[in-house]
Amino acid sequence: MKVLAAARKSAVRPRYLLFAALGLLIITPALVPARYVLLLDHIGLAALVALGVVLLTGIGGLISLAQAAFVGVGAYVTAILTAQAGALPGGLAWLGGSPWLALVAGLLLTLLLAGLLSLLTVFLPSPYLAMCSVAWAVVLPYAFSEMGGQDGIAGIPPIAVAGVPLDTSNRMYYLIWPVLLLVLWVQRNLLDSRQGRAMRALRGGRAMAESMGVDGRGLRIVIVLIAAGQACIAGWMYAHLQRHIDPTPFGLRAGLEYLIMTVVGGSAHVWGALLGAGIFTGAGQWLYALLPASPWLQGVPGSAGFAASTGGVNSVSGASGGAGAAAVGGMGGMGGYGGYIGYGGLEIVLLALVALVVLLRWRDGMWPMLARRLPLLRENGKVNMAAEPLPRRPLPPRGDVILEAVRVTRRFGSTQATRDISLAIEAGNILALIGPPGAGKSTLLDLLSGLDKPTTGAISFMGDRVSGRGARRLAAQGMSRSFQQVSLLGERSVLDNAALGAHLRGTHGIAACALHADRREEARLLAETTRQLERVGLGDCLHRPAASLPPGRQRLLEIARALAADPCLLLLDEPTAGLRADEKQSLAALLGKLRAAGMSILLADHDREFVMMLADQVLVMDAGAITVRGTPAEVRAHPALLAAYTGTME
Numbered sequence: 001m002k003v004l005a006a007a008r009k010s011a012v013r014p015r016y017l018l019f020a021a022l023g024l025l026i027i028t029p030a031l032v033p034a035r036y037v038l039l040l041d042h043i044g045l046a047a048l049v050a051l052g053v054v055l056l057t058g059i060g061g062l063i064s065l066a067q068a069a070f071v072g073v074g075a076y077v078t079a080i081l082t083a084q085a086g087a088l089p090g091g092l093a094w095l096g097g098s099p100w101l102a103l104v105a106g107l108l109l110t111l112l113l114a115g116l117l118s119l120l121t122v123f124l125p126s127p128y129l130a131m132c133s134v135a136w137a138v139v140l141p142y143a144f145s146e147m148g149g150q151d152g153i154a155g156i157p158p159i160a161v162a163g164v165p166l167d168t169s170n171r172m173y174y175l176i177w178p179v180l181l182l183v184l185w186v187q188r189n190l191l192d193s194r195q196g197r198a199m200r201a202l203r204g205g206r207a208m209a210e211s212m213g214v215d216g217r218g219l220r221i222v223i224v225l226i227a228a229g230q231a232c233i234a235g236w237m238y239a240h241l242q243r244h245i246d247p248t249p250f251g252l253r254a255g256l257e258y259l260i261m262t263v264v265g266g267s268a269h270v271w272g273a274l275l276g277a278g279i280f281t282g283a284g285q286w287l288y289a290l291l292p293a294s295p296w297l298q299g300v301p302g303s304a305g306f307a308a309s310t311g312g313v314n315s316v317s318g319a320s321g322g323a324g325a326a327a328v329g330g331m332g333g334m335g336g337y338g339g340y341i342g343y344g345g346l347e348i349v350l351l352a353l354v355a356l357v358v359l360l361r362w363r364d365g366m367w368p369m370l371a372r373r374l375p376l377l378r379e380n381g382k383v384n385m386a387a388e389p390l391p392r393r394p395l396p397p398r399g400d401v402i403l404e405a406v407r408v409t410r411r412f413g414s415t416q417a418t419r420d421i422s423l424a425i426e427a428g429n430i431l432a433l434i435g436p437p438g439a440g441k442s443t444l445l446d447l448l449s450g451l452d453k454p455t456t457g458a459i460s461f462m463g464d465r466v467s468g469r470g471a472r473r474l475a476a477q478g479m480s481r482s483f484q485q486v487s488l489l490g491e492r493s494v495l496d497n498a499a500l501g502a503h504l505r506g507t508h509g510i511a512a513c514a515l516h517a518d519r520r521e522e523a524r525l526l527a528e529t530t531r532q533l534e535r536v537g538l539g540d541c542l543h544r545p546a547a548s549l550p551p552g553r554q555r556l557l558e559i560a561r562a563l564a565a566d567p568c569l570l571l572l573d574e575p576t577a578g579l580r581a582d583e584k585q586s587l588a589a590l591l592g593k594l595r596a597a598g599m600s601i602l603l604a605d606h607d608r609e610f611v612m613m614l615a616d617q618v619l620v621m622d623a624g625a626i627t628v629r630g631t632p633a634e635v636r637a638h639p640a641l642l643a644a645y646t647g648t649m650e
Helices: 002-031 034-059 067-083 090-095 099-121 127-148 169-191 194-204 206-211 216-242 252-265 270-293 304-310 321-328 343-361 366-373 441-448 471-477 494-505 510-514 519-535 551-563 581-596 608-614 632-636 639-646
Strands: 401-412 415-426 430-434 456-461 479-481 569-573 600-604 617-622 625-630
Touching: 002 034, 002 169, 034 067, 034 169, 034 194, 034 216, 034 252, 034 270, 067 099, 067 127, 067 216, 067 252, 099 127, 099 216, 127 252, 169 194, 169 216, 169 270, 169 510, 194 206, 194 216, 194 494, 194 510, 194 519, 206 216, 206 471, 252 270, 252 343, 252 366, 270 343, 270 366, 401 441, 401 600, 415 430, 415 441, 415 600, 415 625, 430 441, 430 608, 441 569, 441 600, 471 479, 479 551, 494 519, 494 551, 519 551, 551 569, 551 581, 581 600, 581 608, 608 632, 617 632, 625 632
Parallel strands: 430 600, 430 617, 479 569, 569 600
Antiparallel strands: 401 415, 401 456, 617 625
């Protein structure tokens, strides 16, 4: 009873802490000076952009340096449509004056530009997105300077909510932070779902993601659009906070700053975006106040003395001179919009050095380090094993041919990886493929599973011609597989990795997952995944990082992930590599039960004794061709088996 009471107490405490934090956020403007409220405003804006970088880089494994440029699109569209409404052409005059219509127009333009960027790079490896985004980060600020000049656009009116103008930093605080918290909640919901797991799978490589049924190209486009949309909203609020904009804060350097702050906070964690924005922006403000005290910095653009000599005005608080500049300058990333461009680049060098030190000490960023040390920040959700079971896929009648390959050949230039391979797998049977390393077994499995296309020959699955269809479509038809080189997301939990296999058994889309409308389905997916993990002997480590498992158990995790897809055909590539003797016996018992239940298995392995013990039919592969086929007893006695492993037969 004491243990149960303690568990309930620990489960309730984070909720109370969350309510306390929200209450503190609400009353903060009444407790601190206006310059600190303005600093919090810039932290909120920077965090909003950084959340998009989390999706891009930490989750999707993509790198884009154009986020600051998308911030600029939102800022410039609202500035032109509100501050320069009188200069608009007649057809656009109806847009003028309304910040809300300007937000819609800015989002549409941003999504159009981001969609074009993603479409140009979606068929290419991820580094091409980074290179193309550099062009965006250079071209868009140039366009901004052409639209408003180097001096920018002034006289941007405040946003009005329910007739109340948000014309001070304190009032804008109550727009910026609710929007940030809403986006943070939505993004956490999205990542805690089947769609979030699919996004994370992009970092595991194309082969793994597509074999689990993930639409990698479509998700890359979605991620780029979401991140760009969040940046646009931040730019819209920034323009109405500052009431004056110029092209400086929207260039390549600012895009790099967003990436640095996200990596420092923890690029794969939504709370890391908020932490990184706070650290980076606060450090920028501290440097802005500290560095001008140096005599050799007097008169440098961006220093307090320079601001005082130019009579700078803080359009938000109304303060003038050096105090006004100090209130908005030196805030890093989004905060750079206030004038964080001086010191001859010294401040960005110092912040980059700080980021380097942080990453050398904590490779994953500061938030994961805090989460490991503070139990209240850990996110180990419970699995509801009472959830309604998922429907099962009907298996084909035993003895039916479900996969057939006819004279399949794959050439890489002048090299033939496979030569005239023909085979057939019957429902409820185990077909084993053995041979020495380099015989072409993994290449053949890639061809059969749709990850590669045969140069010649035909492949049929479940009666359909599937050559060239792709792994995602074959996964939807009931094929699942493991890999010769284990392909897992090491930092994610065992449960998360295995649940990716059940991706196609869910139906909710991006919007439903983001709004948490998928909870019932998610509970069913996790319960099914847990049952498969228990089936392979991993039920005791659901919430451990996959990378913490020994190599043999990582292979069992891949098998559990494949079983979570409810396949009718299971392709296993070297499943016994790294397994202990007792684990091999358990795996053999599991595969025997699967066969008895009607599942078909294609087993490629180097362990001949393991294969002979299980298989109904054995194929010996050597130098890309099948040299022997027959029952285990027939193959065991064939001289070509020994020849394949000793190299005595051409």
